Amino acid sequence: MATNAAAKAGGTAAGGAAEEGAAKKRAKGGRGTGGGRRPETRLALVRRARRMNRILAETYPDAHCELNFGTPFQLLVATVLSAQTTDMRVNMTTPELFAKYPTPEDLAAANPEDVEAILRPTGFFRAKTKSVMGLSAAIRDRFNGEVPARLEDLVTLPGVGRKTANVVLGNAFDVPGITVDTHFGRLARRFGWTTEDDPVKIEHEVGSLFPRKEWTMLSHRLIWHGRRVCHARRPACGACPLAHLCPSFGEGPTDEETARKLVKPGPFS
Structure with missing residues (x-):
């Protein structure tokens, strides 16, 4: 599945020099202020974020929790x-x-x-x-x-924080929750959805961009994309289906052939 995703990613990313230039221009303009930069409006951010989520849904239609469990x-x-x-x-x-x-x-x-x-x-x-x-x-x-089915109860258990609680709520009880692990936080910042480092602030800021019913699957999609394509050190920018919407395009190799070699096929379970 991940191989197909990479192929799709490569096709989307192969937009040539004009597309790369546009992405880099967004990266410079981004959401910042000053120096003549044009900040992204709230409406534009919401629209871009939701479009990125739709693309991830098409790229990873079988995204799910990769921990095996029965209860x-x-x-x-x-x-x-x-x-x-x-x-x-x-x-x-x-x-x-x-x-x-x-x-x-x-x-x-x-x-x-x-x-x-x-x-x-x-x-x-x-x-x-x-x-x-x-x-x-x-x-x-x-x-x-x-096992309690409320976040406020789960976080009282030894070793259980909001991230763990949201994993359990979303996948065992079908209660929407955002799981901010290292992959989710990294991608949310790269995508310009947040500038926060604190997981709780990331959870609330990103959650405000999407309908609540999308939170659990959004978490799976970002985690899958972070594990497979948008790596911490060398993201496979040239093989990414989100390249044309990402203000961080260019942090990794933009050449499609080079980027494809960085894509990890998974599964990670």
Whole structure:
């Protein structure tokens, strides 16, 4: 799928020197002020952002959470474990964990050393063991063994912040939420949707640009695009379907052939 996306991306990006010049002009004019620059109006920003989202929806029609789970509890634990490691590594680890401890009650009553042994491959395994056992105990003691479906409740659990809570809400309970991970934050800034670095401010600022019903899928699309095309160090600008709308076009190679080699096919699960 990602290969097809790259092909589509390349076709969209191959706009020649005129298109590249226009993109660079936007990058210079952007949303800034002063020096004769023309700031982007709020209406223009909303229209551009929503158009970019539509293109991402066409490029990644099967975008989804790349953590494997069967229940809200499994997704919650898997998301906590995904910190500082890959979804692939988590997906290799959780089958053994959930087979041995299928419920919050089981995990809360586990021997910490046994849990640590299972979680060791995910890194920071002692801290993660403390978090997943702590949140399991809290779910058992305060929520009758059921993962709560409200953000204000989820963030009271050990090791659970807004990012994790929004992952669980959006994918386990179908409650719209924006997941601001490193990919989402990086792309939102590159796209000129925000200038913020704080995840909560990014969440609110970007969320205001889109209908609430789009928030969960928007998160998946940006994360997929960040993993596959819009990399941190060398974004594949010349193979990006958003090149003509992105004020940061040119941060990576703009030559289509060079950029295609940077596209990572995935999957990342």
